[in-house]
Amino acid sequence: MNNFKIEIIILILLNVAHSIFAQSGRIIQPTPTPVNSVENSQCEKGLDEVVFIQPKIISEFIKELNGLGKCEYKLNHLTKFPLALGQNFSQMQVAGVVSFERGSHYEYEWFESFMPDRLDSKISSLTNQGFYFRDVLSVTDGDCSSPTFPRIQSASEGILEILTPAASDETKERVDELKKSLDISHGTIIFLERKNNLIHPNFYNVETAALGWGENPVSGLEKIFNDFWETGAKPLTVRAYKTGNKHDFVVLTENSRIKENPNTTEYKVVKLDKNYEKTINLLANEGYQIAFDVVFGAYRFIILKKSGERKQYQWTHPLFKNFAVGLNKIAQQGGHFVGVYSTDFNCDSIEANLLFEINSPKNKKYDYKILKMADDLNRKKKNTSSKNDNSINRIENFKNFLKDGYKVRELFYDDGINVLFERAKQ
Numbered sequence: 001m002n003n004f005k006i007e008i009i010i011l012i013l014l015n016v017a018h019s020i021f022a023q024s025g026r027i028i029q030p031t032p033t034p035v036n037s038v039e040n041s042q043c044e045k046g047l048d049e050v051v052f053i054q055p056k057i058i059s060e061f062i063k064e065l066n067g068l069g070k071c072e073y074k075l076n077h078l079t080k081f082p083l084a085l086g087q088n089f090s091q092m093q094v095a096g097v098v099s100f101e102r103g104s105h106y107e108y109e110w111f112e113s114f115m116p117d118r119l120d121s122k123i124s125s126l127t128n129q130g131f132y133f134r135d136v137l138s139v140t141d142g143d144c145s146s147p148t149f150p151r152i153q154s155a156s157e158g159i160l161e162i163l164t165p166a167a168s169d170e171t172k173e174r175v176d177e178l179k180k181s182l183d184i185s186h187g188t189i190i191f192l193e194r195k196n197n198l199i200h201p202n203f204y205n206v207e208t209a210a211l212g213w214g215e216n217p218v219s220g221l222e223k224i225f226n227d228f229w230e231t232g233a234k235p236l237t238v239r240a241y242k243t244g245n246k247h248d249f250v251v252l253t254e255n256s257r258i259k260e261n262p263n264t265t266e267y268k269v270v271k272l273d274k275n276y277e278k279t280i281n282l283l284a285n286e287g288y289q290i291a292f293d294v295v296f297g298a299y300r301f302i303i304l305k306k307s308g309e310r311k312q313y314q315w316t317h318p319l320f321k322n323f324a325v326g327l328n329k330i331a332q333q334g335g336h337f338v339g340v341y342s343t344d345f346n347c348d349s350i351e352a353n354l355l356f357e358i359n360s361p362k363n364k365k366y367d368y369k370i371l372k373m374a375d376d377l378n379r380k381k382k383n384t385s386s387k388n389d390n391s392i393n394r395i396e397n398f399k400n401f402l403k404d405g406y407k408v409r410e411l412f413y414d415d416g417i418n419v420l421f422e423r424a425k426q
Contacts, residue, residue, distance in 0.1 A: 043071035047100070050408060052398055054391065055081060055095040055374045055417055058189070062110055065096065069106030073098040075193065079340075079411040080137050081376050082348035089139050089189065095374060095417045097408050107194045108134070114141060114187030115243055116250050120206040123190060123252070130199040131192035133252065136237050138295070138342045138349040142184035186242040186296075186349075188250075203255045205233060211240075211247035211296060218269045218301060221249045225267035225303065231255075238292040238303060247296060266306035267291070271299065277315065280304070284311045290355065293341045300343075312358040313338070318414030327368055330356050334365050337422055340410050350413040354420065369406060369421040371397055376416045 051073065053064055058080075065075060078096035083089070089112050109126055113119040123133070209220030216222075221238075228235065233253040241248045268288060270279060280290065280302060288304035289311060295301075314335060316326045335356035342349045373394050398419065402408075406421035 047071070047073075048399060048402075049100045050076075050402055051098050052373055052395065052419070053096040053098065055093040058090065058092050058094050058110065061094040061096065062108055065098070065108050066106075068098050069108060072101055072104055074101045074104065074106050075108065075134060075191075077408060077411045078135055078137070078191065079351045079413060079417060080139075080189075081417070082345050082350050082413065083140065085347055087347075089141050089187075092137075092139065092189070093377075094137075095411060097411060097419070105196055107131075107197070109192045109194075110189060112139070112187060112189050114185045114241065116206055116208045116241060116248060119188070119190065119250065119252070123192070123204050123206070126192050127202040127204055129194070130197070130201070131194045132202045133190070133204065133236055133254070134193040135191040136239065136252075137189045137191075137351070138186070138239060139189050140184060140186055140344075140348045184242065186240050188239045188241075204236075205253045205255050207251040207253060208241075209249045209251075211249060218249070218271065221251070221301070221303075222267070222269050224249075224251050225269070228253075228265070228267070235292070238294045240294050240296045242296075249294060268304045268306075270302045270304065272302060276300070276302070277313070281312050284313055286310075290338070293353075295342055295344055295349065314356050314358050316354050316356070317343070318352050318354075318412070318418075323414075324370070327354075327370070330358070331366060331368050333358050336364070336366055337368070337409050337420065340412050340420075345413075351411070352413050354410075354412065365425040367406075367423045367425060369401060369423075370414075371401065371419045371421065372414070372416050373398065373419055374417040376413075 051068065053061065053068075055061075056064070069075075076097050076099050078094055080095070081093040083092060109131055111118075111122045111126075113122065127133075207224045209218075209224055211217055212219060225235070227233075233255050236252045236254055238249060238251050241250050268283065270276075270283070272279070283304055284290075287306055287308045287310055289307045289309070290302060290313060291305045292303040293300065294303070314330055314333075316323060316330060335358050338355045338357050340351045341353040341355060342351050343353050345352070371394065374391070401419075401421045404423070406423045408419055409422040410420045412418055412420060
């Protein structure tokens, strides 16, 4: 048998072996693609361990983020400016914080979704390429100039007042307002991450429940969470979608092919009212923890999960009066930052509700500092608190907080992009 025939036989055997191996269900991991010398030379020398990315249009933000990802920086936090009247999601300004992670390279993708079907198909496409869910921002798109669109007017004694339009006797005017309200869509901006170019498919599912009416408008959402007991799915985020006059809750879950350890957590969904802190803390005293929140215009819902550990919560909002005083008081009470939640603001949604756990069982106390990093250019004329400040000074202050032992815990909106710093007390 000549050498040519031997080579042919070897190739056939290798091909059969590869086919059998692929059908076994195992995933063949490619060798990570290293950052080449050209890209390494483009990495800016002398960058700090933690870097703030200045606000910019979302496409430019992702471009800069991917440049830093090639240089071993990982996204930690992001937030956005609310859209101004007449803007759409592609004009959204996003800011972020990244940190250095030696030996790891990151890539980022994003997409908008105003319909649950698009969320499902798009995230499936990207996760098959090895991307995994990283973060989400709520967004409103459409003509919100109509007086029927609810908007925040003021805050007093910790209660946000929603300005609603007076009834009109003009039928045509009311019809026109209704048409405009139907043009408004609520959706999400999804951010995904991939590490070291590894093509390892991640499995996600999108569950949808319509916002109902009557005594229990969230029965569909409750059913989704109750079903997690059997499926073992892990909920990642809950968001509000509105297209035309259709309102949906959308739950993104992470799924495992092997369901050996079902999620046995019990969930409750609570509609909030003016006494929401009291209601939530009564449940927290029974061992429920806040897991998610979701906003539908003037309506807000909290999803809690049973953990058995008793907690107490307190909210603070930049639009509340004496916000800084309230934050210091929370710190003195042993408050520990838990997370930031969205709220509707004029034509869009912002991340501004800061949630703290009071009397943390960790028996630690924390100091908190807030630093404004960027003014909201759409509202700059109304900003009087930082006229003499500039981006260079803010970056220096940012670095100084880090040198003093503070860590970046979150970004949030308060007439601009702000950083919440945290430091454990000795």
